[in-house]
Amino acid sequence: MGSGVSEFRRIIDYRRSNSRTAAKWALADRLLWRNTRGSASLFSLAPSDRSVEVSYLEIAKLVEEVAEHRIVVPASTPNTASIVLWVEIEGSAVLLGGDLEESTDPRQGWRSIVASDTRPAGRAEVYKVAHHGSITAHSDDIWNVLLESGNISVIAPWRRGGGRLPTENDLVRIAGLSRQTFVTDSALNGSKPVRRSRLVEDEMRKATRSWHKLDGMIGHVQLRRRAGEPWHVGLSSSARQYVADLANW
Secondary structure (H helix, E strand, O other): OOOOOHHHHHHHHHHHHOOOOOOOOOOOOEEEEEOOOOOEEEEEEEOOHHHHHHHHHHHHHHHHHHHHHOOOOOOOOOOOOOOEEEEEEOOEEEEEOOOOOOOOOOOOHHHHHHHOOOOOOOOEEEEEOHHHHOHHHOOHHHHHHHEEEEEEEEEOOEEEOOEEEOOHHHHHHHHHHOOEEEEOOOOOOOEOOOOOOHHHHHHHHHHOOOOOEOOOOOOOEEEEOOOOOOOEEEEOOOOEEEEOOOOEO
16 A cells, blocks of 8 residues: 655655755745846745645644554645746736635635735736636635736646546636636546447446546647737647637537
């Protein structure tokens, strides 16, 4: 049984093998990079100090339990320690929402970002929607304070077992708040499996309760622009634009 932290182990091993390169931690309202001309910059807006503190406390509580019972380390929910990035290029801003969810604690989640008086000024034109478009990552202030009214939103769906994000309601909500909404995978509810011979179907029915076709194509939404010009959107074959009022792709 895996520990549930193999990804973190690989990160630690990588850091050990590259110890001469200093790590720069992404924290709230921190300038991570700026080009020499000052025309492009990258800020981290989250995690907040409180979110980092809470994540350390959660890890500390797990250490003894995992050591004693040999359990798989569970994922922390809600995800308030996710990294959120703010990219500025030639006067245009892009908000990359990561997996950050909203929190009832004003020191965490999207509330802490909106309330900050040291985050970069301005509004973003493009929003990579947080947490696969889930309602748990929704905050009215994201759209009213951090984003332009004519923003472009991009959603990366999530599927695991019977779980699906975004839901149809999520898509309608986001599209109603954006000028354009794009999704990297249009087959959100899966697609019908290919019909096979009765013998194959019978054997599959014996081995599993249900099955569906997996789309092997990874969707891709590409946004490009030159300074002073509109955004140009490129879509791979499996990516689509969602139109709320028509409810189609």
